[in-house]
Amino acid sequence: MPSPAEAHGAIQVPGSRTWFCYQDGRNPNTGAIEPKNAACSAAVAQSGVNSLYNWFAVLRSDGAGRVNGFIPDGQLCSGGTGGPYNFTGFNLARNDWPTTHLTAGRTIQVKYNNWAKHPGTFSLYITKNGYDPTKPLAWGDLEPTPFDQVTNPPANGGPGTDDGHYYWNATLPSGKTGKHLIYSVWSRSDSTETFYGCSDVVFDGGNGEVTGIGNGGTQSPSPSTPSSPSPSPSNPSSPSASPSNPNPGNGGCTAMYSVKSAWTGGFQGEVMVHAGTAPVSGGWTVNWTFPGSQTLAQVWSGKSTVTGSLVSVKNESWNGSVPANGYVTFGFLVSGATAPSVNNLTCTSP
Incomplete structure (x- = not known):
């Protein structure tokens, strides 16, 4: 659950x-x-x-x-x-x-x-x-x-x-x-x-x-006696070892990536698909790119397609709905990794 x-x-x-x-x-x-x-x-x-x-x-x-x-x-x-x-x-x-x-x-x-x-x-x-x-x-x-x-x-x-x-x-x-x-x-x-x-x-x-x-x-330090800046809109993600995606707002989804384990030549990752203040009811798709010669070896709790370095994972029939402020997860294995990282992680829902 x-x-x-x-x-x-x-x-x-x-x-x-x-x-x-x-x-x-x-x-x-x-x-x-x-x-x-x-x-x-x-x-x-x-x-x-x-x-x-x-x-x-x-x-x-x-x-x-x-x-x-x-x-x-x-x-x-x-x-x-x-x-x-x-x-x-x-x-x-x-x-x-x-x-x-x-x-x-x-x-x-x-x-x-x-x-x-x-x-x-x-x-x-x-x-x-x-x-x-x-x-x-x-x-x-x-x-x-x-x-x-x-x-x-x-x-x-x-x-x-x-x-x-x-x-x-x-x-x-x-x-x-x-x-x-x-x-x-x-x-x-x-x-x-x-x-x-x-x-x-x-x-x-x-x-x-x-x-x-x-x-x-x-x-270089941050100013020690600053004047507070005004909040700015959420920015799209940039590639990093732990990638990310924009704010889901009220009706979208976000994806959060973590490393479960890593070894020479591969790693196991997990993605949490989060709903915002409104539920996701029509399914979700998570996309990312690999930074090198990594190969997706296995996915569970999701259906994957791979085009070059681009990976897309869609929900299974049983986990396409995410309750408001809740999440579901899927996992995957990667081989041929120089580092356990992915880039440009995004989540979309209808």
């Missing part, structure tokens, strides 16, 4: 470990995950490359906004172990994660990726003075109440793109110096699904610069 549609997203400013490690590791030419940062490499060694292809999915479907007492000490950054993917490598107690440089007491513009859009509340916690990043993160290391909390902030772009995001201005706590960690919690108001994330920061007078990605260079 279809389940409620899953949201997906992760904080990007200040960036979470999964988002920064995805940037650090993804080869822009092949789409392969090849971590350079030592902490990111250790996380991938423990959790596998799927943790970065699915960087936006540190979630608990049964979270219901719960924090202390629900996620065990030492497992905060992975959202515990009850989510759909293995993110336990991102709990590693290290001081060499990619880091955002900030100034205490300053206002920054927070950006939270909206890979899927849903209403809800975003809460930001911060570690207490004396935080030691080389010890496993426990709830007792965090200030007991959020320093910032916002419900249903505006959005720019998305869903289903690296660039689409919610945004809002937040004033950082004063009196903070040195290394700290910002813990983000996104609790949906239309389901119990909750997202968790760890962002490593240092209060050293910085203006949002990021270090530790790639070979240790510094990324």
